[in-house]
Amino acid sequence: MQPREKFPAPTVRRLSLYLRELRAHQDAGHATISSKQLGEALGLTDAQVRKDLAFFGQFGHPGVGYRTAELIDRVRKILGKDRSWNACVVGAGNIGRALLPYGRFRRDGFDIVAIFDRDPAVIGTLIADHRVRPLSDLPALVRERSIRIGIIAVPAEAAQETALRLLEAGVVGILNFAPRRLDVGKRIAVVNVDFMVELEQLAFQLSLDTSAERPKPRKKSGERSHDD
Amino acid sequence: MQPREKFPAPTVRRLSLYLRELRAHQDAGHATISSKQLGEALGLTDAQVRKDLAFFGQFGHPGVGYRTAELIDRVRKILGKDRSWNACVVGAGNIGRALLPYGRFRRDGFDIVAIFDRDPAVIGTLIADHRVRPLSDLPALVRERSIRIGIIAVPAEAAQETALRLLEAGVVGILNFAPRRLDVGKRIAVVNVDFMVELEQLAFQLSLDTSAERPKPRKKSGERSHDD
DNA sequence: AGTTGTGAACTGATTCACAGCC
DNA sequence: GGCTGTGAATCAGTTCACAACT
Known part of the structure; x- marks a missing residue:
């Protein structure tokens, strides 16, 4: 019956940004960080910052702040990064090819262990040490290699069908490009x-600025990030 | 004095999704669409849906809905897509290379007209018909080719410096990878x-589902999209 | 009958402000 | 003095519900 605890989506999104910033902070040699600094x-x-973290527990030390290493561990755990996630890419086009050699993923708990394509001309070729497989191999490989995440990098027309094949093959999450x-x-x-979508968000902000062209330069312009 | 009209960020984000959906709807041959269908x-x-659109005007026809073609035009205009935006890519690595041949951009008002890199070994090579230029060419090309958007596809360490160079060169918006x-x-x-960040958002949802492992399969699972 | 546009009500997220701790 | 954790207050976004229109 326990009603699946629910966390605010904006909070969860910021958690990723906290983690990124915390690492930079740690790399800069700081053992602790305050909510003010992080904010x-x-x-x-x-x-x-404090409210966000408080949803998941009490990690801070009054008078001191948060210990960097400790908070990194906690946030990693909250985000499910205390274990590693095997993923596969479907679609060996531009995006698929760009994702495979992207070493940050493996270094950070996401391991791309297979790539698939429908085109017989690319099946069998090597991309960043991975042999491109036919889609018919999907169910077997998902099982054999414990793939939990499917990354869709196929054209729009093929995306829905690909999603269903991934679903059937047993992945539990999809990152859809x-x-x-x-x-x-x-x-x-x-x-x-x-x-x-991201380019459009940018264009919208730029249009705001220029369409309401004003004589005097203003204090703040259209700064805005979907990510910050 | 006019205080730069401000629109809710979630609304602007959905606008892009409306546009995408409206096109699919139009391609399927429907001349009108109701807020219920779109929703x-x-x-x-x-x-x-109606509230979102109402921020920007009254585009609907009571009893009928929205005329698909008309609404597409309106939303395109709101998003600043009634004119075309020249952009450049900085960084000829995996992501930069994937972006250049991505034909959807040009077809849809975003024209990548130059690519830059710092590495002498790749400067001068061709990527999807574009000659890779040294960063020193940035200011001149931004001027000559009316580049308004800079796309950062360099490693994290070089990103801040790249941003400043783009800023100085005169771009008005940055898409930062x-x-x-x-x-x-x-x-x-x-x-x-x-x-x-996106993979982490996915991992978080998956962790929620499996950590609270329950005996009976439930009605709704962790569906969630930062994008929908 | 079907659908929009919109005030009013509600739900959710952010900020304030302060007690409690180091 | 500096900082966290959190209830209370505020602000923002969403949903409801209905008058007006076709």
Whole structure:
């Protein structure tokens, strides 16, 4: 019956940014960090930082702040990064090819262990040490290699079918780079990344600035990040 | 004095999704669409759709809905896509190389007209019909080719410096693929895309599902998209 | 009958402000 | 003095519900 604890989506998104910033802070040699410092680095208030972290426990030390190493561990754990996640890429086009050699993933708990494509001309070729496999191999490889995440890097037209094949093969989450909405019937988690959407968000802000062209330069312009 | 009209960020983000969906709807041959239909396609309420659109004007026709072609035009205009935006890519690594041949951009108002890199070994080589240029050419090319958007596809360490060079060269917006926060002193717009952040959001949802492992399969699982 | 546009009500997120701790 | 954790207050975003329009 326990009603699946729910956390605010904005909080979870910021958690990733905290983690990124905490590492930079640690690399800079700081053993502790205050909510004020962390907030300033990300353009947030100190209260916001504390509230976010407080959803998941009490990690701070009054009068001191948060111990960097300790907080990194905690946030990693919250984000599910205390174990490693095997993933596969479907689609050996530009995006698929760019993702494979991206070493940051493996170094950080996400291991791309297979790549698939439908085109017989690329099946069998090597991309960053991985042999491209036909889609028919998907179910077997998902099982054999404990693949839990599917990364969709196929054209929009093929995305929905690909999602269903991944779902059937048994992945539990999808990172979707195709510019269309996937219908997976609420059964698994989906996160979408659409470059065109991001460019449009940028264009919108730029249009605001220039369409309301004003004589005197203003204090603050259209700074804004979906990510910060 | 006019206080720069401000629109809710979630609304602006959904606008891009509306546009994407509207095109699919139009391609499917439908001349009109109701807020209910559009909402259902994206997992939103009809009221949400109407409120979002109402921020920008009255485009609907009571009893009929929205005329697809008309609404597409309106939303394109709101998003600043009624004119074309020249962009450049800095960094000829995996991501930079993947972006250049991505034909959707040009077809949709974003034209990548130059690519830069710092590495002498790749300067001068061709990537998807573009000759890779040294960073020293940046200011001249931004002027000559009316580049307004800079796309950062360099390693994290070089990102901040790259941002400043783009800023100085005169771009008005940055799409940042590097995994770190850019400080551009509120002077220009920045949109961040970090693949690691997206994977972490996915991992978080998956951890929720499995950590609270329950005996009976439940109605709804951790469906969630930063994008829908 | 079907659908928009929009005030009013509600739900959720952020900021404030301060007691308690180091 | 500096900092966290958190209830209370505020602000923002969403949903409700209905008058107006076709």
